[in-house]
Amino acid sequence: MALTRPRFPILAFDEWELSLSRGSAFNQKWLMPGESLISILWKFACANVLPGDALMHLISPLVDPSMGVAPVRDNIELARLCRVLRLPEGVLRMSLLDAALAVPTHPAFRYCRLCAAHGYHSVLYQLEEEERCPVHHQSLDTRCLHCSCETPHILSASVIEAPFRCLGCRSHVSYGRLSLRSTIPAMSRQDRMALSRHWLLRSGNDMNGGSGSA
Structure with missing residues (x-):
């Protein structure tokens, strides 16, 4: 059986760290x-060809x-x-929810399919009281359209290696196939403003427990 080229360069964890210390693509x-941090890490891993276990380490x-x-x-650890x-x-602090929030959060990855098509996931989508996307006005989903599985809302090697995909069947959770990495904004200026307004509205209520600002 012919050998196939490995998907990623075979480097030790300290070599990955040394490689990134010389400069990363982002x-x-x-x-x-x-x-959300998950969405940010998907883009970072894609841009720097990082396997999930290396990025987690x-x-x-x-x-x-x-x-x-x-x-x-x-x-x-925010400093790290x-x-x-x-x-x-400030950007990274905003990408994470506060564990002490009184608002219940959803244990499964919760997303707008149209946002996912643009390579975007909002940290606010994990709040159970958030029912619709503020931009596309669609209901937020947790289950895969193809196999009905739910992806847990955690940072792990397997989740990082499945950007906007179902962990069960690896199908895209979005309606589209837009690249995670782009040199132009994935959404229109109007859509980005709608996201900003919604974030500011929430941060003025129950999200201000040290959320900071970008």
């Missing part, structure tokens, strides 16, 4: 208001990459995350 303009070295960790502020992603702390 542009803050690829992000949109209120973007870089951002949370004490966490088992296969088990993962809930993406809340108490579980993520800033060093790896080279993004402002």
Whole structure:
């Protein structure tokens, strides 16, 4: 049987860290208001050809990459995350929910299919009281259209390696096939403004527990 080329370069975790320390491919303009950490990591991993276990080791070295960790502020070391992603702390703080929030959160990855087609997931979509996307006015989904499975809302190697895909059948959760990496805004200026307004509205109510601003 012929050998196939490995999907990723075979590097030790410290070599991945050294490689990224020399410079990583990422542009803050690829992000949109209120973007979740999972969505940000999908773009970062795609742009830098990083396997999920390597990225998990870089951002949370004490966490088992296969088990993962809930993406809340108490579980993520922001200073380390800033060093790896080279993004402002305010942006990353906004991408995580506060574990102490009185508002119930959903354990499954919850998304707008049209937003997913643009490579976007809002951290606010995980709040159970959020029922519709503020841009597309569609109901938020958790189940795959093809196999009805739910993807857990955690940071793990398997989730990172399945950007906007179902963990069960690997089908896209979106209606489209837009690239995660783009040099132009994925949504219109009007849509981005709608996301910003919605974020500001929520941060003025129950999201202001140290959420910061970009």
